[in-house]
Amino acid sequence: MSDAEQPAESRTHDHHDHDHEGPGYATPQAAIEEAEPERTAYVMGLHVGQDVDAPDFLAVVDVDPDSDTYSEIVNRVQMPNKGDELHHFGWNACSSSCHMEGLERRHLIIPGQRSSRIHIVDTKERRDPELTKVIEPEAVYDHDLSAPHTVHCIPDGEILISMLGDADGDLPGGFLELNDDFEVQGRWDTPGEIEMNYDYWYQPRQNVMLSTEWAAPKTYYPGFDLEDVEDGKYGQRLNFWDWAAGTVEQTIDLGEDGLIPLEARFLHTPESTHGYVGAALSSNIIHFHESGGEYHAEPVIEFDDREHEDWDMPVPALVTDILISMDDRYLFGSNWLHGEVWMYDISDPSNPRKADSISVGGYFGDIQQIQGRDLVAGPQMLQLSLDGERLYWTTSLFSSWDNQFFPEEAENGSVMLKADVDPRKGTMSLDRDFLVDFGDLPEGPARAHEIRWPDGDCTSDVWQ
Known part of the structure; x- marks a missing residue:
């Protein structure tokens, strides 16, 4: 049944009765009201695929x-x-464990996508974090898994990581679980529940988890080949899981409307079954929701391909990231190839209404330089302040894909940019005074990917 049809007692949870003794916030509204403005950001920095002889880093x-x-x-x-x-990367604990006294949001879980190595970083000193543990890839391969991707803290202090391949980099993928001592607990799912994997989000009050699909690591590691799409080597399905049982209950094949469905987001309010997925290659936003005991999905935002003189085919927008503001009012997203970051009003989740956008970087961005720094790739990974008033983004997608579509990204390094957001008016404006240049480092230029705040953010906190 839909959210509106659910009886009141089914939409409550004894989590409301817990005192807020642990990490995070008791509710999404509390996150908005209680969090201080962000002062420190943690950002993935990497040198893979560049002419730089240095390891990757947490910036x-x-x-x-x-x-x-x-x-x-x-x-x-x-x-x-x-x-x-x-x-x-992600946190060891978030708002889903806010009832657990003594648990802290303190450790970052940082996987290597190519190495399958998992790093644990202690952020007790926020500006001076420390690497405290490394889980070597053999401990991951023992469970016939590889290529870790999304990290979520799950209730009771454990960590769940989506894995995109088997130990050889082929299919199927699955999920790896770590305990609160950062030891490999084992495989969370039963092998064979899914073939492809990528991102996931869980909504525990609804007893549901959604996982999306990219491809086998051996397929996407070398770069993008359109023939692989035609051969069915890239995903187009949404998998809805029974969260408690760890089994897939429903699969929706999106077909041509949902080629390469990547980032998955439920609304933050735990009573809701509504959410969105960005279908990268189809350049669509898919809205999903539960009704009549099953989930439904349909495209609600579509971005048209554009002609470019250097391409022998129309250029897709390539929607590579989306996020939802903590008040569930706005959906933000990035069109990496076109060079656009956008916001839609989702007060009515089934009928998003465009609020604003900024054309920057990429193949078609109106803004191609900031503070004298040439921009190359378009907006990619996003992060929003908890009050919804500042949107940040970086510009690297994946090393081999960067080198294929924006080779100058390897030569010049990535940037981190920011827009000021007015949630009351539904507008964004580029902050030209903010520029983090990952091209200006002692070892040489670096790429920049995902962003996290020390006090939680719109893409990591979940509520029971």
């Missing part, structure tokens, strides 16, 4: 406008090995 970025080092990388934690391809 500590100053985002405090009152600081003398505003918009600068003020510290870095280098990984002990080269070639990891740091990509996505």
Whole structure:
């Protein structure tokens, strides 16, 4: 049944009765009201696919406008090995465990996409984090898994990581679970529940998890080949899981409307079954929701391909990231190839209404330079302040794909940019005074990918 049809008692949860003794916030509204403005950002930095002989790193970025080092990388934690391809990362604990006394949001779980190595970084000193543990890839391969991607803290202090391949980099993928001591607990799913994997989001009050699909690591590691899409080597399905049982209950094949469905987001309110997925290659936003005991999905936003003189085919927008503001009012997204970051009003989840966009970087961006720094790739990974008033983004997608579509990204390095958002008016404006240049580092230029805040953010916190 739909959210509106659910009886009141089915939409409640004893989580409301817990005192807020642990990490995070009791509700999404509490996150908006109680969180201080972000002053520090953690950003994935990497050198894979560049002519730089150095390991990847966690960058500590100053985002405090009152600081003398505003918009600068003020510290870095280098990984002990080269070639990891740091990509996505997450926290050991979030608001889904806010009832657990003594648990802290303190450790970052940082996987290597290519190495399958998992790093644990202690952020007790926010500006001076410390690498405290490394899980070597053999411990991952033992469970016939590889290529870690999305990291979510799950209730009771454990960590769940989506894995995109088997131990050989082929299919199927699955999920790896770590305990609260950062030891490999084992495989969370039963092998064979899914073939392809990528991102996931869980909504525990609805007993549901959604996972999306990219491809086998051996398919996407070398770069993008359109023939692989035609041969069915890239995903187009949404998998809805029974969260408690760890089994797939429903699969929706999106067909041509949903080629390469990547980032998945439920609304933050735990009573909701509504959410969105960005279908990268189809350049569509898919809205999903539960009704009549099953999930339904349909495209609600479509971005047209565009002609470019250097391409022998129309250029897709390539929607590579989406996120939802903490108040569930706006959906933000990035069109990496076109060079656009956008926001839609989703007050009516089934009928998004465009609010604003910024054309920057990429093949078609109106803005191609900031503070004298040439921009190359379009907006990619996004992060929003908890109050919804500042949107940040980086520009690297994946090393081999960067080199294929924007080779100058390897030569010049990535940038981190920011827009000021007015949620009341539904507008965005580029902050030309904010520029973090990952091309200006001692070892040489670096790429920049996912962004996290020390006090939680719109793409990691989940509520029971």
